[in-house]
Amino acid sequence: MSGGDVGNRGYGRKTFTRSKSHFTDRITADGRDGWPVEAGRYRLVVSRACPWASRALVSRRLLGLENALSLAVADPIQDDRSWRFTLDADGRDPVLGIRFLSEAYDRRETDYPGGVSVPAIVDVPSGKLVTNDFQQITLDLATEWTALHRQGAPDLYPRALRDEIDEVMEDVYEDVNNGVYRAGFATDQEEYEAACAGVFQRLDLLTPRLARQRYLVGDTITEADIRLFTTLVRFDAVYHGHFKCNRWKLTENEVLWAYARDLFQTPGFGDTVDFDHIKRHYYQVHTGINPTGIVPLGPDPSGWLTPHHRQLLGGRPFGDGTPPGPVRAEEEVRPQGRP
Numbered sequence: 002m003s004g005g006d007v008g009n010r011g012y013g014r015k016t017f018t019r020s021k022s023h024f025t026d027r028i029t030a031d032g033r034d035g036w037p038v039e040a041g042r043y044r045l046v047v048s049r050a051c052p053w054a055s056r057a058l059v060s061r062r063l064l065g066l067e068n069a070l071s072l073a074v075a076d077p078i079q080d081d082r083s084w085r086f087t088l089d090a091d092g093r094d095p096v097l098g099i100r101f102l103s104e105a106y107d108r109r110e111t112d113y114p115g116g117v118s119v120p121a122i123v124d125v126p127s128g129k130l131v132t133n134d135f136q137q138i139t140l141d142l143a144t145e146w147t148a149l150h151r152q153g154a155p156d157l158y159p160r161a162l163r164d165e166i167d168e169v170m171e172d173v174y175e176d177v178n179n180g181v182y183r184a185g186f187a188t189d190q191e192e193y194e195a196a197c198a199g200v201f202q203r204l205d206l207l208t209p210r211l212a213r214q215r216y217l218v219g220d221t222i223t224e225a226d227i228r229l230f231t232t233l234v235r236f237d238a239v240y241h242g243h244f245k246c247n248r249w250k251l252t253e254n255e256v257l258w259a260y261a262r263d264l265f266q267t268p269g270f271g272d273t274v275d276f277d278h279i280k281r282h283y284y285q286v287h288t289g290i291n292p293t294g295i296v297p298l299g300p301d302p303s304g305w306l307t308p309h310h311r312q313l314l315g316g317r318p319f320g321d322g323t324p325p326g327p328v329r330a331e332e333e334v335r336p337q338g339r340p
């Protein structure tokens with residue numbers, strides 16, 4: 002692997018700062034930014050390693066958008082030109098015809114000085130990047146793409162619960178989703194300790210809530226659960242060791258471990274997860290914190306498939322809707338990435 006510290010943008014500074022997404026156009030039902038929702042027009046580019054991109058993978062599955070929004074999966078290991086399509090034949094994305102995601106960024110804006118990040122949505126006809134705004138993409142899939150949702154798709158961002166969902170997500174983002182990164186990329190002791198303590202304080206606060214109720218807000222799966230899940234599913238595999246968030250393991254918190262397993266075993270969640278991509282990306286790409294690039298053998302992921310008994314709390318995973326159907330054959334996670 003070359004370009005060891007790509008993907009570390011912003012990580013070498015004294016205080017870890019996550020840059021704002023630069024391309025924030027929205028794909029909407031009314032097309033007000035010039036990008037109307039349209040079946041077959043756009044391609045979602047992800048890395049299965051990336052928690053921010055994985056939100057979009059889960060949403061797309063739950064909402065049944067696979068036929069409307071096609072999927073490109075990048076190699077989990079970036080090189081010095083960032084995300085690349087080396088998992089595809091000839092190292093080219095078969096739909097966009099490009100070798101690097103940066104080519105879609107360049108088509109949108111020449112000499113763009115920022116990093117190339119996933120998730121990204123690319124306009125297939127023009128080959129231009131539309132958005133890399135990871136905070137907005139899933140909200141728009143839930144609320145703007147409704148005409149293309151499958152029958153029985155859940156409402157992941159119900160209007161009546163938005164204030165509560167937003168409040169929970171803000172805390173989860175600050176302390177947990179991004180907190181693990183602030184701990185992992187801290188360059189002094191104080192900064193690390195504050196971030197790491199914040200991660201566990203927030204998880205400790207969420208624990209009694211999730212002991213009482215099956216999901217974070219209301220009695221169905223919402224956007225808030227998707228965002229917490231994508232961090233929890235990486236917790237023991239990479240955040241506990243590589244990012245030093247090691248006050249306890251997820252498997253040692255009975256409530257959160259059962260909550261995460263429940264979601265993992267819900268169609269649309271676990272079937273998007275590739276532990277092999279996750280581990281290789283974090284341990285091999287962040288050479289600043291793991292200079293040898295050695296990927297640990299553990300932990301044993303088989304526990305993800307054990308019974309969780311969360312049905313006893315009630316809750317209706319999909320509300321009045323239904324679970325999504327099976328994964329498309331070409332999108333199945335390879336056996337080495339599964340528990």
Ligand SMILES: N[C@@H](CCC(=O)N[C@@H](CS)C(=O)NCC(=O)O)C(=O)O
Nearest residue numbers: 008010020022051053116117118119
């Ligand atoms: N778009 C955001 C968040 C998405 C994000 O950080 N994705 C990571 C992968 S987990 C990425 O693509 N990093 C490469 C980079 O930022 O250069 C950002 O620019 O920081």
